[in-house]
Amino acid sequence: MKRIILFLATNLAVMLVLSLVLNVLGVGRAVTGAGINVPALLVFSLVVGFTGSIISLLISKPMAKWSTGARVIDNPANSTELWLVNTVRQLAERAGIGMPEVAVYEGEPNAFATGAFKNSALVAVSTGLIESMNREEVEAVLGHEIAHVANGDMVTLALIQGVVNTFVVFMARVVGFFVDKVLLRSNSERGIGIGYMVTVFVCELVFGLLASIIVAWFSRQREFRADAGSANLLGSPVPMQRALARLAGVPAGEMPKAMSAFGISGTGGGWGALFSTHPPMEQRIAALQNLQARPA
Template sequence: MKWKRDTGLSGRIFFTWILLLFVYLVFMGVLIALGLPSVFIIVIAVGMGLVQYFFSDKLVLMTTGARIIENDEYPELHRTVENLCSIAQIPKPRIAIMQSPMPNAFATGRSPNHAVVAVTDSIMATLNRNELEAVLAHELAHVKNRDILTMTVAGFLAMIASMIMNNFLFASIFNREQGGAWIIAGIVAAVVWVIATLLMMALSRYREFAADRGAAYITEDPDALISALQKISGKMDRVPVQTRAAAEGANAFYIIPAISGKSLAALFSTHPALEKRIENLEKVREEIRGY
């Protein structure tokens, strides 16, 4: 396998962790300054951090409704993943299936030794063997690049900030003594949400390019991934809006985002444009062929 270490991705992951740590500490400091119990905030922060690290894969699976399958279920899918892992030189992850009309796939987990690759039943019906292999290779490239945990932590921070944003007005109205403090907390939460979302966008878009390149290196067939991305994107437009809206919370993990057009997900896209991804894969094709 021809594999290049992506220093651009490694640098972005490191930089994102530094910024996330800074934002996390500032966020906690503001909440403590507003009078919330410091011990309570620290315990919650540490507890949530441990939960994210050790149970991030289970949280994503629960959110998406994916089910881990055993080796005797979908044996062809297991064989394909095992062969790709042998080429990519990574441990075989657990495999999960989602029952959904939305053709999609994702990878989750804190490390290559604790990873899960999930696909929907509809993507297996939509793609041919080579295309499905290319999609699986894309997800395994995420595992090899070790970029999944960073996205999970950034997404969790944005989720917490969003929860405070959504409740600060209610708290400020019904808690007159500390109403001003809750308004300040809501404003800070809004700033944290924007920063965390922007960090996710910047990292996620680049990591999708990196995973596309990685899939092409693993399979040596970038055209199969180009065809798969076009098929998935084309069919996604025919998926009911309600189904796409329900799946938007996990967009950062999917190979193609589920955008309903009725939320901020349409503005804060976690993926580069399909045309850009195809251009990227065409360059890899030329590289593989030695042009």
């Protein structure tokens, strides 16, 4: 319920902020005079901005299973799978969430959690991670993923993506309309021309690039919180520190692009740290060391 309220409040906040800014700057009147219906454009932008992120969230579990080839452990086939399921169950109970589906997939060391709802999430680990870590380290990684679920990170990330998408869609069309009106078309003509379409396309690329920096920043912050969450669930930050140190020494398991932000490790992409979905391992380890140094 809280996340539904947050979703509705976010939509409303976007509309109110955009309307207020436009009215204060006098842009609303100018845009309406130029032929743009601002309220209709806001609604259009919200629909376009949030539809993709919400659909992606709702289908995240089946897409994750399909893209990674993850096999859900319905009936543990060996002692390792039984231990994985029992460990996830214990961590989920400590975190106060429903039992997630537990899955294993073939690949280099990595793990992820996804799902639209806290009580029906998916936690998956790679065979490479199981084989390269001891059980204490694997448990720390599982705690990290459970913390993501308990924090509602998948939903919040979808909301953040929807918000920035809304701004991108809205501002690209406002700029496009002004460019088309002022620079490329005479005031006596009506409708929109090629200048509008070209400008919207360019602005969506530029604004989308800037928006991705915001989303990546949030993704990095949630990794720090999930690391701390693992430390809290296990009662000590040491296992998570050791797990991160182990991951720092091996190549991160490659994940599908759509799932890259949900892995336990990764370097992101683009031009550098601004576009990375994960902080450097040394920063995450340092944050846990600071957590350990704090007085109880």
